[in-house]
Amino acid sequence: MKWIPLFVLWWLLSNSANALFALSRVQSVAVQGILLCEGRPLPDHQIILIDHDKLDPDDIMATNITDQRGYFFVRGNESEWSTIDPMLIVRHKCNDGGIPCDREWRLGIPLKYISNEGDVQEIMNMETSSSEDRHTQANRGSGYQKQRQKRYVSIDRLHKIDSCSFEWLLIIIRSLSAISNAFHSITRIQPMQSKKMWPISILNAYIVIAMVNAANAFLEQSVRVRGRLLCGSQPASSILVKLVDKDNGPNPDDLMDSCQTDSGGRFDLQGNSYELSTIDPEIRIYHDCNDYGRACVIHVFLK
Numbered sequence: 001m002k003w004i005p006l007f008v009l010w011w012l013l014s015n016s017a018n019a020l021f022a023l024s025r026v027q028s029v030a031v032q033g034i035l036l037c038e039g040r041p042l043p044d045h046q047i048i049l050i051d052h053d054k055l056d057p058d059d060i061m062a063t064n065i066t067d068q069r070g071y072f073f074v075r076g077n078e079s080e081w082s083t084i085d086p087m088l089i090v091r092h093k094c095n096d097g098g099i100p101c102d103r104e105w106r107l108g109i110p111l112k113y114i115s116n117e118g119d120v121q122e123i124m125n126m127e128t129s130s131s132e133d134r135h136t137q138a139n140r141g142s143g144y145q146k147q148r149q150k151r152y153v154s155i156d157r158l159h160k161i162d163s164c165s166f167e168w169l170l171i172i173i174r175s176l177s178a179i180s181n182a183f184h185s186i187t188r189i190q191p192m193q194s195k196k197m198w199p200i201s202i203l204n205a206y207i208v209i210a211m212v213n214a215a216n217a218f219l220e221q222s223v224r225v226r227g228r229l230l231c232g233s234q235p236a237s238s239i240l241v242k243l244v245d246k247d248n249g250p251n252p253d254d255l256m257d258s259c260q261t262d263s264g265g266r267f268d269l270q271g272n273s274y275e276l277s278t279i280d281p282e283i284r285i286y287h288d289c290n291d292y293g294r295a296c297v298i299h300v301f302l303k
Contacts, residue, residue: 026117028077029061029086029109033126034070037094041070048089049074054248061086075121084114088126108282222272223256223281228265231289235265240286243269245279256281 029049035042045066051059061076078084086109093103113124225243229236239261245254256271273279 024079024081026077026079027084028075028115028117028121029084029113030073030075030121030123031088031109031113031126032071032073032123035066035072035090035092036070037092041068042066042092042094043068043070045070045072045093046091047072047074048091049076050087050089051078051080052085052087058087077117083111086114220272220274221279222270223279224268224270225281225283226266226268229261229267229285229287230265231287235261235263236287236289237261237263237265239265239267241267241269242284242286243271244282244284245271245273245275246282247280253282 031049035045035047043066047064047066048060049062051061053059059078061078062074064072064074066072074088088105088107088109090105090107091103092105107126109124113122115121223243229239229241240258241261242258243256245256247253254273256273257269259267259269261267269283
């Protein structure tokens with residue numbers, strides 16, 4: 001009789017897994033574009049297409065390398081019972097100030113570019129270099145679709161600076177001074193007293209380490225983004241652009257800065273936020289470029 005509950009639990013879990021697998025569907029995404037740094041092509045740069053998952057690790061759907069023109073094309077698919085959350089990761093060295101590590105952009109892909117198996121694949125275009133009209137052709141099963149490229153996002157610079165506030169620097173300095181004084185006091189006491197004082201000294205050291213970690217926790221983190229918006233080959237003026245720190249859970253997103261593009265489509269945003277962990281900056285572009293009368297928002301994730 002003891003095995004009956006275990007058997008029922010195993011049966012429910014196995015059937016639930018089979019039900020979710022039956023409900024899953026193959027979803028695909030395709031992205032192409034030209035990677036530029038202030039108008040110059042960026043060859044041999046890695047492009048990664050992922051399905052962003054909140055609980056389990058992200059799934060890599062496709063990878064590619066930009067050619068000598070900076071051009072790339074990635075297409076991948078993933079089986080999920082819910083709608084996938086595709087992102088394009090661009091690892092680059094544009095305006096990195098000589099830092100040896102690659103910098104990374106995370107660009108969110110709108111839902112309209114997600115296709116189910118058997119549907120016509122619509123390609124998301126990220127090209128920003130040329131103004132002439134071109135046509136791309138996508139093949140998915142037996143269907144073809146021709147579309148005109150729309151180039152309306154060109155991010156020139158991305159500056160991310162982590163700085164510690166003056167108050168926390170004072171705490172760190174005082175903590176280091178306390179560590180130094182503790183060790184000096186240990187070396188001055190007698191051997192018999194030293195054995196009795198060791199537990200207290202170790203406890204003080206742990207407290208100081210905790211204070212240092214707390215000082216490093218709350219960092220003022222700032223981001224600056226400058227770019228130009230185009231709709232086709234024409235500047236997109238008077239477009240609202242926001243720089244936010246995206247927070248998960250019930251905590252609302254923090255607005256760090258906002259502005260409207262000028263007559264040339266240019267914008268310049270800079271803001272900061274205090275967080276325990278690394279901030280998750282995002283640009284939100286509220287535009288009406290080829291939206292067929294519907295309000296449209298582009299989310300550009302920066303990392």
